[in-house]
Amino acid sequence: EIVLTQSPATLSLSPGERATLSCRASQSVTSYLAWYQQKPGQAPRLLIYDASNRATGIPARFSGSGSGTDFTLTISSLEPEDFAVYYCQQRSNWPPLLTFGGGTTVEIK
Amino acid sequence: QLQLQESGPGLVKPSETLSLTCTVSVGSISRNLYFWGWIRQPPGKGLEWIGSVYSSGSTYHNPSLKSRVTISVDTSKNQFSLRVSSVTAADTAVYYCAKHRGYGDLYYMDVWGKGTTVTVSS
Numbered sequence: 001e002i003v004l005t006q007s008p009a010t011l012s013l014s015p016g017e018r019a020t021l022s023c024r025a026s027q028s029v030t031s032y033l034a035w036y037q038q039k040p041g042q043a044p045r046l047l048i049y050d051a052s053n054r055a056t057g058i059p060a061r062f063s064g065s066g067s068g069t070d071f072t073l074t075i076s077s078l079e080p081e082d083f084a085v086y087y088c089q090q091r092s093n094w095p096p097l098l099t100f101g102g103g104t105t106v107e108i109k
Numbered sequence: 110q111l112q113l114q115e116s117g118p119g120l121v122k123p124s125e126t127l128s129l130t131c132t133v134s135v136g137s138i139s140r141n142l143y144f145w146g147w148i149r150q151p152p153g154k155g156l157e158w159i160g161s162v163y164s165s166g167s168t169y170h171n172p173s174l175k176s177r178v179t180i181s182v183d184t185s186k187n188q189f190s191l192r193v194s195s196v197t198a199a200d201t202a203v204y205y206c207a208k209h210r211g212y213g214d215l216y217y218m219d220v221w222g223k224g225t226t227v228t229v230s231s
Binding site: 089101 | 146172205217
């Protein structure tokens with residue numbers, strides 16, 4: 001099973017600052033990695049898929065990069081509504097098994 | 110716009126079977142060539158993929174749940190369902206249904222239901 005490790009666990013930042021979140025896979029997932037945002041009491045929302053493609057309706061301040069085992073989600077300038085928990089997710093090739101990272105909480109400093 | 114809605118009992122006794130249904134609004138499951146999935150989140154914890162079903166009925170599931178999980182699709186009702194047998198307190202979670210993003214694509218989930226809380230307790 002491919003394990004995804006996210007860091008840091010918590011990121012304390014102010015609105016307007018840049019957020020950089022990391023996701024490391026225990027083995028290569030090529031570019032098959034997604035990022036989700038989850039706010040309290042809500043379902044996750046797909047932000048980025050295939051490592052760097054923004055999902056429909058996602059603002060340009062969200063960007064993803066990386067391949068292989070190291071991936072990054074960057075929020076260029078935090079808006080108040082961006083404070084949330086972020087999860088990365090991959091799907092192993094065969095047998096298909098979807099796994100999520102443990103999450104990074106972006107909190108207001 | 111496609112929406113998903115989970116339904117089912119909020120309380121299940123230990124050793125019994127948890128049964129949930131997800132109703133798909135807009136479009137037909139049988140014509141939409143998508144995978145439909147179930148994901149759960151224990152209180153205060155992260156996300157766990159349970160399994161997914163294709164519009165044809167083919168399924169894939171997380172081996173960590175072994176043979177306790179059954180996922181099926183009912184095209185006549187535009188619904189797909191989850192059954193988890195022999196539940197314990199560890200199965201207490203918010204259960205989400207979701208649509209996978211692309212045709213025949215089991216990778217990512219781009220539409221989610223609001224989630225339903227299931228508590229396992231006597």
